[in-house]
Amino acid sequence: MMIFVVMMAFLFALSLGSHVADLHAALPGILWMAFLFAGMIGMGKTFANEVREEALTGLILAPGDKIAIYLAKLTGAFVFMVLIEIVSTPLFLEVFQVPWRGPWTLWLLILALGAAGFVEVGTLLSTMSVHTSSGDLILTMLLLPLEIPVMIMTVQATRDLLTLTRAGFWLWIHGLIAYDAIFWVLPLMLYDYVWEV
Amino acid sequence: MAKEITGPILRALTLCKTIGAHAVLREVSFSMERGSGLAIMGPNGAGKSTLLKVLSGLWAPSGGELWRFGRRIGDETSSDQRVVLLGHHSFLYPSLTAFENLLFYAHLWGLRKARQRVVEVLRQVDLLWAQNDLLQTFSRGMVQRAALARVLLADAQLLLLDEPYTGLDGAGRQLLDRILGDQKRTGRSFILASHDEDDVMRVADAVALLVGGRMVWWSYTDKLRPEQLQRVCRGDYDKEGA
Known part of the structure; x- marks a missing residue:
């Protein structure tokens, strides 16, 4: 996952050339696209250890x-995703020649809320697809549309943080909190049923 | 059919299970007493594995009543440490050793003296010599023995065994016979799904035939001759009215 993220950073920086304005404008979208696809690689492996001998049963x-099984998987995926974000965000800023702007606490807030939104949906869908024959396909087909709101809000919040537009920034952060809250509660309500899907 | 095998440990009354639009279990009724062994036989797709999954609490019944240890199980899935399931897979982690796998389950079930108990069950299934080997390096028979060790670990009151003899060699089969005999002698019970009439006649006290999700016939094994059971399994259960 980490190699994929590093590769994305260098490939896009190289293809955009040396125009600083282009690099700055493209950074938020490319940063979160890299996290989205890296996260999807990880999500496909959520229950890999449990599949062969049906340890999940x-x-x-x-x-x-x-x-507790869901929460443990969710926590593991969240920690892993945040670690990748924390390591690779400074790399992206450096490669895209973007100066560090905004307090680090706000950066952490975006990264954590974005990661939470992604892994909440991803872990739920992984659980639902683990017992189906075309689980990977179902995961990809459902995960991408459901992640669109998270991607829009995290990209916008990152852009506003880089341009120091505080009013817009908090609007997107509130949206992210609402989205994360919905997908925190939903699995708690559905989880007994999800095992039999 | 609602014939009693007697006893309160497990009781199913017109139990049904529907998956999608397909009725896999249809009004299955029986009960089991403490210290007894019931064999469920039937052709492929008869619903044997589904019945064991419903009885274990893994799948919720779609209809009917299920009572375990005097408590009614509702339409929710429910786990109970007194009931353990041995499925077609071992439910173990291939990337862990046999010891690590069993220790993980011992902690999961909150067993006291977990390490000591793990060594005990590994010795019981004659797998102590391979305790530090990864499960992924095991042969099919060794995986089955490890799965059996997992089932024995919790010292459960009711074992649900789905084709437990699969993959076992001659010594393994004798070992399983002995373990099941010990289970009954110590007041524990088991239900096993099997295709093999010899296995059933050796270890079970009663045998029931499941066809198309219905329990169409049952008998005590001590009142049954092997050839009768063979005829029943071939489909002549109407003539063998037990």
Whole structure:
């Protein structure tokens, strides 16, 4: 995943040339596109360890609330995604010749909310597709449309942070919080049913 | 059919399971007493595995009543440490060793003296010598023994075994016979799905035939001759009215 993100940074920077204005304008979109596709590679592997010998069934039959399995997978995916973002964002800024702007706490906020939105939807869909024969296809087909709102809001918030447009920035952040909240609650309501899909 | 095998440990009343538009189980009724072994036989697609999944709590029934240990299971899925399922797969992680896999489940089930218990069950299935080998390096028979160790780990009251003899060699089959005998002697029960009449006659107290999701016939094995069971499995169950 990390190699993919680094490759995206260098390929797009090279193809856009040395026009600083072009590089600055393109950065938010390319940054989040790299995270989206890197995250999709990771999401396809969410239950890879459980598939071959159906270990997931053993986990489901263990005592305790089944939601713990989802939350554990979600936490793992979130931590992994945030780590990739934290490592690669400075690299993107450097390669795209964009000066660091805005407090680091606001950068962390965007990265965390964007990662949460992505992995919440991704983990839910991974769970639903794990027992289906064409799971990877279903995951890709459903994940991309559902991630469109997250991508729009994170790209806009990143752009506003880079241009120091505070009013617009908070609007997108509130939108992200609402989206994340919806996909935090939805799996908690659906999860018992999801296992039998 | 609602014939009693007696006892309160498990009771199914007109149990149904529908997957999509397909009725896989149709009004299956039976009950089981403590310390007994029931074999479920039937052709491929009869619903044996589905029945075990519903009884284990993995899948919720679509209709009817299911009682386990005196408690009614509703239309939700439910796990219970007193019931364990051995499926077509081992439910273990190929990238972990046999010991690590069992220790993981021991912790998951909150067992005390987990390491000691893991060693005990590995010894019981004669797999202690391979405890530090990765599961992905195991033969099919060894994986089945490891899966059996997982099932025995929790010291459950009811074992649900889906074709448990699959992959086992002669020694493995004898080992499983012995384990199932011990289970009954210690007051535990089991239900096994099998295609093999010899296995069933050796270990089970009662045998039931599932055809098209319906339990169409059952009998105690001590009142049954092997050739009768063979005729029943070939489809002549109407003439063998047990």
